[in-house]
Amino acid sequence: MSAQKRLVWPDVAKGISILGVVLLHIGIGVPEGESTWLYQVNTWLDPLRMPLFFVVSGYFSTKILNYTLRDVLIKRVWFFFVPYLLWVSIELWTKNLEWQWVFGNEPLSFSELGLNLLLGHNMGWFLHALIIFNLVLVAVRKLHPAVAMLISFTPVLLLPLNEHIYFIGKALMYLPLFFMGVYLRRAITVFVEAICRLNVAALSFAAMTYAVGYFSRDMWNQFTGEVALPWYLPGMDYMGREEILLLVRFVEQTFQLPMALVMAVAISYIPFISSFFAFIGRNTLPIYLGHPIALTVGYHYVQIVGKWEISMAGEGLLHNTWFWTIVCIGLSAAGGLMLWSVSKLPVVGWSVYPPSLRQLHTMVMHAPVLRQAPGRD
Known part of the structure; x- marks a missing residue:
């Protein structure tokens, strides 16, 4: 496998993840969007999308093991925090305006x-998660890798709080995967190299683990009634269906992760398609932050005014689910393009990709001083 190919698959993986998220938001936003084949395919990819994203994020975060807290704040958290604070605030405001009207x-x-x-x-919870995950990583960087990995599972202790703090469930499912990307980087690289050589053992391993994840979730789906398991820690007496589902999803996603890597590597070898996903993966931030704003303004606001009855069987374009699904795909692309364009503007672009704090300090210190006109106080 060439060095170039080894560098393509992570971008492809992130591209798959972000496109899946966009299609998810479109599918649940457009009436009967869940009935489209796009949404159905995306449902199949659901256990692969975000786990793949966080493993790749961890894969490129091993340098944090040599960072101080000051380093991680300046070199990592700052670049997540600025776009999170500004653009998620705008997204929340636009969405709240919709809820005011409706x-x-x-x-x-x-x-x-x-x-x-x-x-x-x-909607920007993944940036929030990356901030927290990076801080946790720098906090445990001096511990033995096995101990650090064990600590990554501690969000399960906060499970009783998940009903009120949804991030607990996100951390439970994705913090261990982020740490796997960090501490198992070498193993992941070896596994990817084996996939590229079409190693039978590696491909068989991916198939078997995928089957374990699939059937574990399928078995859980067979239980349609109320389920309760005793909880022996403070906070609640028993785990209900929602809490157990989080644990089941973690098992499903973790076991299906090798197949997600196989998928990303396989796509990285397909001409044109590989370039498309890799391009999307290199522009994850503007797409993720831009598409929900575009969907709210360009679709939901319009629906408030139009009040069209939309269904798969709707007669006429404005009443058809597929028409609005395609429109929303275009809006999502426009939202990503809009934010990408903003990132290219002087000063304003800092809201998407802020300059380093050191660079910002230098610019401020060397900025021209406006002198007062003679004779004025």
């Missing part, structure tokens, strides 16, 4: 906005 909600207060940003209860 449900009569109160305007978004600064305290409510701050709480949503603090807890990660928003």
Whole structure:
């Protein structure tokens, strides 16, 4: 496998992840969008999308093991925090405006906005997660890798809080995968190299683990009634269906991760398609932050005015699910392009890709001083 090919698959993996997220949001936003074949294919990819994203994020975060807390704040958290604070605030405001019109909600207060940003209860939760995950990683960097990996599973202890703090469930499912990307980087590289050689053992391993993940979720889906398991720690007496589902999803996603890597590597070898996914993967941030704003403004606001009845069997374009699905795909692309364009503008572009704090400090220190006109106080 060439060095170039080894560098392509992570971008492809991130491209698959972000496109899957966009299609998910479109499918649940357009009436009967869940009935389209695009949504059905995306449902099949659901256990592969975000795990793949966080493993790749961890894969490129091994340098943090040599960082101090100051380093991680300046070199990592800063670059996540600025776009998270600014663009997620805009997304929350535009969405709240929709809810005011439709449900009569109160305007978004600064305290409510701050709480949503603090807890990660928003569409930009993955940036919130990366901030927290990087801070946890730098906190345990001096521990033995096995101990650090064990600590990554501790969000399960906070499971009773998940009903009120949704990030607990995100951390439970994805913090261990982020740490796997960090501490198992060498093993992942060896596995990817084996996939590229079409190694039978590696491909068989991926197939078997995928089957374990698939059937574990399938077995869980057979239980349609109320389920309760005893909880022996403080916070609750038993685990209900929602709490157990988080654990089942973690098992499903973890076991299916090798197949997700196989998929990303395989696509990286397909001409044109590989370039497309890799391009998307290199522009994850503007697409992720831009598409929900575009969908709210370009689709949901329009629906409030139009009030069309939309269904798969709808007669006429404005009443058809597929028409609005395609429109929303275009809007999502436009939203990503909009934010990418903003990132290219002087100064304003810092809201998407902020300059380093050191660079910003230098620019401020060397900025021209405006002198007062003679004779004025």
